[in-house]
Amino acid sequence: xTINTHTYQVRLRGRLDERWAEWFVGFTLAGDADGTTVLxxxxxxxxxxxxxxxxxxxxxxxxxxxxxxxxxxxGEESP
Amino acid sequence: MVTPIxxxxxxxxxxxxxxxxxxxxxxxxxxxxxGGRRLSLVSAPAGFGKSTLLSAWVAALRARSGVRAAWLSxxxxxxxxxxxxxxxxxxxxxxxxxxxxxxxxxxxxxxAGLALLINEVAHSGQEIVLVLDDFQVIEDAAILDALxxxxxxxxxxxxxxxxxxxxPLLPVARLRARGELTELRADGLRFTPAEAAEFLNTxxxxxxxxxxxxxxxxxxxxxxxxxxxAALSMRDRADASAFIAGFAGSNRFVIDYLIxxxxxxxxxxxxxxxxxxxxxxxxxGPLCDAVTGGTGGGATLAAxxxxxxxxxPLDEAREWYRYHHLFxxxxxxxxLGHGAERAAVLHARASAWFEHHDALEEAVRYALAAGxxxxxxxxxxxxxxxxxxxxxxxxxxxxxxxLPAETMARRPVLLVFSAWxxxxxxxxxxxxxxxxxxxxxxxxxAPAHESEPGAELDTLPITIALYRAAVALAAGxVPGVTxxxxxxxxxxxxxxxxGRGAAAGLLGLGLWAGGDLEGGLGAFxxxxxxxxxxxxxxxxxxxxxxxxxxxxxxxxxxxxRRAYESALGEARARLGGGPPTADLxxxxxxxxxxxxxxxxxxxxxxxxxxxxxxxxxAEHHYRWFVxxxxxxxxxxxxxxxxxxxxxxxxxxxxxxxxxxxxIGAMKARIRIEQGRLPEARAWLDxxxxxxxxxxxxLREYSHLTLARLLxxxxxxxxxxxxxxxxxxxxxxGRLGVVAEIRQLQRQPVAxxxxxxxxxxxxxxxxxxxxxxxxxxxxIARALFVSVNxxxxxxxxxxxxxxxxxxxxxVRRARERGLL
Numbered sequence: 030x031t032i033n034t035h036t037y038q039v040r041l042r043g044r045l046d047e048r049w050a051e052w053f054v055g056f057t058l059a060g061d062a063d064g065t066t067v068l069x070x071x072x073x074x075x076x077x078x079x080x081x082x083x084x085x086x087x088x089x090x091x092x093x094x095x096x097x098x099x100x101x102x103x104g105e106e107s108p
Numbered sequence: 109m110v111t112p113i114x115x116x117x118x119x120x121x122x123x124x125x126x127x128x129x130x131x132x133x134x135x136x137x138x139x140x141x142x143g144g145r146r147l148s149l150v151s152a153p154a155g156f157g158k159s160t161l162l163s164a165w166v167a168a169l170r171a172r173s174g175v176r177a178a179w180l181s182x183x184x185x186x187x188x189x190x191x192x193x194x195x196x197x198x199x200x201x202x203x204x205x206x207x208x209x210x211x212x213x214x215x216x217x218x219x220a221g222l223a224l225l226i227n228e229v230a231h232s233g234q235e236i237v238l239v240l241d242d243f244q245v246i247e248d249a250a251i252l253d254a255l256x257x258x259x260x261x262x263x264x265x266x267x268x269x270x271x272x273x274x275x276p277l278l279p280v281a282r283l284r285a286r287g288e289l290t291e292l293r294a295d296g297l298r299f300t301p302a303e304a305a306e307f308l309n310t311x312x313x314x315x316x317x318x319x320x321x322x323x324x325x326x327x328x329x330x331x332x333x334x335x336x337x338a339a340l341s342m343r344d345r346a347d348a349s350a351f352i353a354g355f356a357g358s359n360r361f362v363i364d365y366l367i368x369x370x371x372x373x374x375x376x377x378x379x380x381x382x383x384x385x386x387x388x389x390x391x392x393g394p395l396c397d398a399v400t401g402g403t404g405g406g407a408t409l410a411a412x413x414x415x416x417x418x419x420x421p422l423d424e425a426r427e428w429y430r431y432h433h434l435f436x437x438x439x440x441x442x443x444l445g446h447g448a449e450r451a452a453v454l455h456a457r458a459s460a461w462f463e464h465h466d467a468l469e470e471a472v473r474y475a476l477a478a479g480x481x482x483x484x485x486x487x488x489x490x491x492x493x494x495x496x497x498x499x500x501x502x503x504x505x506x507x508x509x510x511l512p513a514e515t516m517a518r519r520p521v522l523l524v525f526s527a528w529x530x531x532x533x534x535x536x537x538x539x540x541x542x543x544x545x546x547x548x549x550x551x552x553x554a555p556a557h558e559s560e561p562g563a564e565l566d567t568l569p570i571t572i573a574l575y576r577a578a579v580a581l582a583a584g585x586v587p588g589v590t591x592x593x594x595x596x597x598x599x600x601x602x603x604x605x606x607g608r609g610a611a612a613g614l615l616g617l618g619l620w621a622g623g624d625l626e627g628g629l630g631a632f633x634x635x636x637x638x639x640x641x642x643x644x645x646x647x648x649x650x651x652x653x654x655x656x657x658x659x660x661x662x663x664x665x666x667x668x669r670r671a672y673e674s675a676l677g678e679a680r681a682r683l684g685g686g687p688p689t690a691d692l693x694x695x696x697x698x699x700x701x702x703x704x705x706x707x708x709x710x711x712x713x714x715x716x717x718x719x720x721x722x723x724x725x726a727e728h729h730y731r732w733f734v735x736x737x738x739x740x741x742x743x744x745x746x747x748x749x750x751x752x753x754x755x756x757x758x759x760x761x762x763x764x765x766x767x768x769x770x771i772g773a774m775k776a777r778i779r780i781e782q783g784r785l786p787e788a789r790a791w792l793d794x795x796x797x798x799x800x801x802x803x804x805x806l807r808e809y810s811h812l813t814l815a816r817l818l819x820x821x822x823x824x825x826x827x828x829x830x831x832x833x834x835x836x837x838x839x840x841g842r843l844g845v846v847a848e849i850r851q852l853q854r855q856p857v858a859x860x861x862x863x864x865x866x867x868x869x870x871x872x873x874x875x876x877x878x879x880x881x882x883x884x885x886x887i888a889r890a891l892f893v894s895v896n897x898x899x900x901x902x903x904x905x906x907x908x909x910x911x912x913x914x915x916x917x918v919r920r921a922r923e924r925g926l927l
Contacts, residue, residue: 043361046368052441064359083244086273087437089153089331089363 036098037078039068042091053081065093112467112494113198116390116422120179120239121163128307130161133292137165137269140290141175141237146262147283148269149276152294154434155333158271159420161297162239165269175235176203182240183389185469187248188502189218196238197225204234218254223261223720224686230263242433243272248502252277259283298330307332312339320349323356333434337366340416341373367438370417381408382417383446386439387454387477389470390422391429398461399454452478463487468494472507481515485558489521492564505529520546521559524571531578539579543572570599570607577614581621581764589618609638609647614764616654621766623805623840625658632658649675650688653695653728657768661808661837663844665703666892672696690716690723690732697735701742703892704870704901709739730760734771742870746778753778768806770795773813780816781866788817799829803836808845812852819855827853854926867908872926874901879918879927 045066050058056070072078078095085092140148150158166177180199186192197208207228229236246252256279259268270276283289299307304325308314316324328334338355342348351369358365371379384400385391393406409429412419418435422428431439443451455478462471468491475484488507495504508526516522527542549557550568559565573596580588596611616631632651639648652675659668672692679689693716700709713736716723724732733756740749753775760771772795776788797814801807811833818826830853837845851869867875877887888898906912909920921927 041361044359044364045361046364048445049364049441051444052437066361083274084437086153087433088361089155089333089434090361 034071034073036069037072037081038094038096038098039081039085040093040095041066041068041085042093045090053084069098112469113195114390116428117181117183117195118179118199118202119181119422119424120166120177121159121420121422122424123160123164123167127160127164128303128311130157130164130303133161133296134165134168136292136296137161137290138169141169141267144264144288145283145290146259146268146288147280148267148290148292149280150269150271150292150297151273151275152292152297153273155331155432156294156297157332158297159241161292162241162269162271166237166239169237173235175237178203178236178238180238180240182242182245184245185473185503187246187251188506189248189250189254190501191503192246192248192251193218193221193225197221199238200225200229200236203236203238204229204232206232207234217725218250219257220687220723220725222254222258223723226258226261226263226266227720227723229266233265235265235267237267237269239269239271241271243270243276244274246276297332299325299332299335300330301325304330304335307335308339312336312343314339314342314348316342316348316352320352323352327356328362331362333432334362334366336416337363337370341366341369344373363434363438367435374417378408378412381405382412382439383443384454386431386436386443387451387474388458389430391419391431392427395458395461399457401457452480456480456483459483459487469503476507476510481511485511485515485519485522486560489519489525489559489564492521492525501529501532505533517545518549518558520549520557520568521564523549524568524575527575531575531582536579536582539575543575547572567600567604567607570596570604570611573599574607574610574614577611577618578764581614581617584621586618586622589614589621593618605638605642606644609635609642609644612638613651617764617766620654620658620768621806623808625662625805626841628658629655629662645678645682646687649679649683650691650725653688653691653731654765656695656699657765660699660702661768661842661844663842663847665699665844668699669696669703669892672699685719687723687725688728690719691725691728693719694724694728694732694735698731698738701735701738704742704874705893705897706739706742706900707894707897709735709742713739727761727765730756730758730771733759734774737774741778741781742868746782749778750775766806769809773810776813777816780813780820783820785817785820788813792817799825803832805840808833808837808842812845812848815849815852819852867905867926871901871905871908874898875905875917875921875926878902878905878914879921 040061042065044060044064045058045068047058050056053068053070056068059067059069061067072081082092082095137148150162152158163179166175166179169175170177178199179202180195182195186195201208208225259278262268270278280289284291301322305316305318305321308316308321308324324335324338328338338352341355342351345351355365371382374382381396381400381402385396385405388395388399391405391409393404393409396405396409397403409419410426413421413426413429418432419429420432422430430436443454455474459471459474459478459480462468462474468487472484472487472491475481475487484507488504488511492504504525508522508529511522516526523542523546527539527546530536530538530542546568548554549559550565564571573592577589577592577596580586580592593611593615597608597615600607600611602608612631612635616628616635619625619631620628632655636648636651636655639645639651652671655671656668659665659671672695676689676692676696679685679692683689693712697709697712697716700706700712713732716732733752737749737752737756740746740752753771757771772791776791779785779788792810792814795810797807797810799814799818801811803811811829815826815829815833817823818829830849834846834849834853837843837849848869851872854872873891874887877890880887882890884898885895888895891898893901902914902917905917909917909924911917911920918927
């Protein structure tokens with residue numbers, strides 16, 4: 030068994046500065062042309078995801094969307 | 109000792125000079141209170157003026173109507189039920205000094221404490237608004253459950269107001285549906301254009317055009333913290349309109365843009381001060397100096413407050429402050445930009461400062477944040493006596509879980525404490541290895557260990573022996589309990605009352621479980637004496653229940669009655685009806701039922717009920733249902749009794765007490781009396797009980813239940829079993845049990861129901877005495893009942909035997925073989 034880390038993307042209204050990457054350890058921040066910011070990074074489990082959302086809430090951020098990024102399936106399914 | 113209370117957490121922030129009046133919101137809250145709603149919920153993200161609104165509201169209430177406010181600012185550490193309760197009591201006490209006096213004195217459970225608090229609030233009659241600020245930090249399920257319970261039972265004089273950044277996990281939807289909730293959310297809290305204009309131009313002293321105000325209002329969406337930051341950025345700026353145009357045209361995160369602006373305009377030393385002190389949950393001048401290594405921290409804080417730079421005073425004297433949460437997060441993120449090493453140094457300095465100021469809990473928190481586990485381990489060890497006395501188990505368990513095993517390996521005191529935490533968590537297997545490791549470290553000739561000298565270390569061998577006795581008790585190893593508890597007693601000095609009391613109590617529990625009730629009584633008398641000397645009256649009086657449970661089988665009912673009367677008198681006078689008063693009422697009722705005084709038993713149960721369902725200790729909660737069931741049974745209501753016993757099964761907790769009278773056996777007895785023999789049989793079979801079993805005290809009650817079943821079935825196996833039980837009980841001096849057996853032996857072995865209604869045990873006792881020369885009052889005295897109660901019994905006997913006189917009753921009874 031390996032620990033299943035999921036990758037999540039969180040989109041916020043407004044452009045968040047690069048230096049916040051230190052605050053959201055392991056996440057990359059990217060500003061979008063439409064004035065939103067996308068945080069992309071690993072989330073260990075649901076508790077970690079809720080923790081991340083709470084940290085964003087504490088900053089007064091307006092959440093637009095939360096998505097899990099699906100990785101490509103590894104290898105073939107056995108019949 | 110109780111939980112140390114930081115007064116800063118109970119301080120309702122005084123309304124800011126720059127705050128603007130928001131009458132429509134205050135009116136909404138007022139209307140809620142007038143309409144008798146239970147809860148006001150102010151739920152919005154940071155920076156929407158939640159605390160400001162509530163503090164303005166309660167200040168107005170206080171000035172206008174004599175309603176008092178109890179304010180509690182919560183933090184993450186309050187997820188410990190004991191600590192939460194201590195703070196809740198302290199907050200309510202700040203509104204009325206008569207409240208919370210008993211409630212925080214070492215409550216066994218949060219619900220019990222809350223129930224007591226509710227009673228005190230109801231009795232005080234003082235109208236109180238309880239404000240729970242920053243409620244979003246509360247995640248502990250036990251606390252949330254208990255608060256849900258509280259919300260359902262609020263006295264009319266108490267209103268709760270909650271400020272939270274996220275909707276609390278409380279039954280809010282139910283309150284909303286019932287119209288018992290006043291709710292203010294972000295949309296209602298944001299500044300309207302008119303409020304924005306008043307705030308910027310009047311409170312903040314700017315002179316902005318209508319268009320500029322509208323642009324700011326749109327860009328910040330009425331977010332108050334954003335408008336406040338914008339105002340700060342524009343102070344002393346010649347061209348406010350240009351700033352607003354730049355801000356409005358940027359799509360940067362509002363707070364990033366604005367805080368950057370504010371910080372850029374602050375002097376460099378202020379910026380450094382803010383960045384370095386951002387790690388602190390609360391700030392004072394001396395603490396800031398210790399952390400920054402600078403001087404003049406107090407003056408800096410005062411200047412920040414004057415400049416309105418997001419510091420919030422936490423007391424009237426302006427000694428303690430905190431940063432506005434939003435601001436603190438931004439500052440901390442900037443600190444992280446300077447590298448984790450810098451943050452660790454600052455945390456370590458904060459930890460040292462708190463240690464030197466005897467705030468061990470905060471010292472531990474910052475040591476853990478600094479990643480200095482050795483330091484944290486030492487501080488946790490030092491805090492053990494205080495935290496244990498205040499019963500903040502959850503806090504200690506959380507700390508212990510953050511320490512790796514190797515940090516504890518050289519610290520015997522911490523090892524023993526982690527053994528205790530395993531015991532509490534029910535992880536019995538983990539206890540002994542830790543005790544052994546600790547024992548090796550303190551053995552003579554062992555290499556030096558790292559625990560600090562002191563009382564905890566000196567008494568460690570006693571503590572180890574006590575925990576071993578507790579493990580043995582949990583495992584049902586009676587000789588083991590006796591061995592370890594005796595060792596603890598031998599090791600404890602004459603003045604170590606708490607240790608002696610615990611050892612004697614464990615010894616008593618072991619003797620009890622082994623069937624030596626006389627020995628158990630003696631041990632519990634010692635335990636009660638030591639606990640009194642240790643100043644722990646609650647636990648000393650709690651020994652009454654255990655003693656009575658042993659006195660009843662011994663047949664010493666009068667003694668049990670006097671013990672309860674005296675303990676109740678003391679509990680009422682000296683503990684104000686606090687724990688263990690409810691437990692005592694419940695236990696006393698059982699003795700009164702044994703004595704046949706059902707009216708007095710009913711009174712005791714009502715007295716217990718009046719103290720509230722939560723007033724029972726966790727261990728005795730189920731006993732209340734048992735007592736009530738026994739009463740209903742004695743009153744001839746078997747179905748009600750069975751339902752109550754099922755309730756008792758649901759709230760039963762094994763605890764450390766001997767399981768001398770299983771609930772299942774009580775149910776089986778009632779079913780036998782009802783003639784529902786297969787159901788009774790099913791339980792006895794499931795326990796694997798047979799008439800040929802080896803006998804032991806812990807199964808005596810169950811075996812007697814089996815004998816009753818056999819009698820009802822007309823099974824001849826009843827007779828030898830009863831004789832064996834009789835001899836065992838007699839050998840153990842259990843004369844109460846002997847009397848019960850003799851009663852059963854007098855019953856004819858015949859299926860129930862053949863000879864008309866069955867007489868109860870009590871009625872058979874009365875009948876025996878009716879056949880004597882004794883007068884009515886003499887019989888009543890012999891049975892410890894009132895003459896009235898005796899009359900009731902006599903009437904029932906006459907009815908069941910279909911006779912009208914004493915002589916006729918005795919004659920009929922002889923005919924039926926009842927005498």
